Amino acid sequence: MESVINNNLTIEYIIDNYGKMVYSICRRMIQNKDTVDDAAQEVWLEVNKSLKTFRGDSKISTWLYTITSRVVMKMAKEEHKYSTSFLSNYYHGDDIEIPDYEDFDKHLWVREMCDKCLTGTLHCLDNESRLAYILRDISMVPYSDIAEILEKDEVGVRKMVSRARNKLRNFLNDECILKNPDSKCKCRMSKWVKEVHLDEEYQKLRQTVNTINFYRASEIMLRKDFLKK
Numbered sequence: 001m002e003s004v005i006n007n008n009l010t011i012e013y014i015i016d017n018y019g020k021m022v023y024s025i026c027r028r029m030i031q032n033k034d035t036v037d038d039a040a041q042e043v044w045l046e047v048n049k050s051l052k053t054f055r056g057d058s059k060i061s062t063w064l065y066t067i068t069s070r071v072v073m074k075m076a077k078e079e080h081k082y083s084t085s086f087l088s089n090y091y092h093g094d095d096i097e098i099p100d101y102e103d104f105d106k107h108l109w110v111r112e113m114c115d116k117c118l119t120g121t122l123h124c125l126d127n128e129s130r131l132a133y134i135l136r137d138i139s140m141v142p143y144s145d146i147a148e149i150l151e152k153d154e155v156g157v158r159k160m161v162s163r164a165r166n167k168l169r170n171f172l173n174d175e176c177i178l179k180n181p182d183s184k185c186k187c188r189m190s191k192w193v194k195e196v197h198l199d200e201e202y203q204k205l206r207q208t209v210n211t212i213n214f215y216r217a218s219e220i221m222l223r224k225d226f227l228k229k
Helices: 011-029 033-053 060-078 084-091 106-122 127-138 143-150 154-175 190-195 198-208 214-221
Strands: none
Touching: 011 033, 011 060, 011 106, 011 127, 033 060, 060 127, 060 143, 084 106, 084 154, 106 127, 106 154, 106 190, 106 198, 106 214, 127 143, 127 154, 127 214, 143 154, 154 214, 190 198, 198 214
């Protein structure tokens, strides 16, 4: 994938091979759906505009994620950082009522709501830490490439990601039944998660691929249906 000669590199090729991950970065960095779509569109406009100047001095993915990171960091300036205590109080509010409309798909709705919840949880991190975590644990970008993208030293990036992992793990182990089936989760979605057996699906996936991290698993579990819409 990375060895494509620049003369043959097209916007269609990049979208086909990296489009889903670019959208994932935008989606996890930004909560508002319209802003996510705007960010993704701006990324592709920037890529198309810069494509003729790409000479292969860096990997295609590094070049692309640098553009993506620049766009999402600009658009994430208005995003709120939440304390874990705020998130805990919010998630433990009254149970969310199931929508009442024709052709309602409960499984799809639960996945969508949990996906929004997990994106919200990422906002306990500041914008730069959230981006570094997303690039590493969701997009699986090497530390050396993240350092190049963020213009930081690799040791600093490793420390940033490690702190982000610890903060998210400590919070989710207590608060999320998808992350920890033994947690005392009583969040507003827990009733519906259990009713559609989404927690069981998560555990089966984690057992099958025991090295997969939680947010990476979420990209598989929560997106597989509603991204088809």
